[in-house]
Amino acid sequence: MASLSKSLKVGLPPIARPDARLFILGSLPGDASLAAQRYYAHPQNQFWRLLGSVIEEDLQVLAYEKRLERLAAHRIGLWDVVGSAVRRGSLDQAIRLANHNRIDALIHDFSALEAIAFNGGTAATIGRKLVGVAQDVELIDLPSSSPANTRPFAEKAAAWARLASFCGPASCADG
Known part of the structure; x- marks a missing residue:
């Protein structure tokens, strides 16, 4: 049991203003982020x-x-699909016994929400199941920003550019 408790990782709280239009969701923060x-x-x-x-x-x-x-x-919020899990190291493939965050609540708690973007495949797979059918909220799968994803930066940036329509100057109260 001691080894289990040493590898239990507990994520970070959501960060967002009440008028967030876009949430970017990761899987579970890596060891450097948790530290x-x-x-x-x-x-x-x-x-x-x-x-x-x-x-x-x-x-x-x-x-x-x-x-x-x-x-x-820019009305962008951050959170993760996994609230806590057993994981050795930082790789998504090592996540076990995941306890998921209430991602479906974002749709109800943030009335201005227009899109949820998933940072990486694990976040997208879990997040889409947690959100279910999201009327009036676009779900966007992004290539992971993790150093474990070796796709070229330009290729990642081209995919991430899709987020601009949810945080452009015309839509940002303070930006």
């Missing part, structure tokens, strides 16, 4: 670079709190 208690803290994870390309801001150079402020200004 730092920050989303996408691993230095090789391309999340902040990819999202920065979408909103046309260099998020990588900002302190974490400033990054979150910029996401809020």
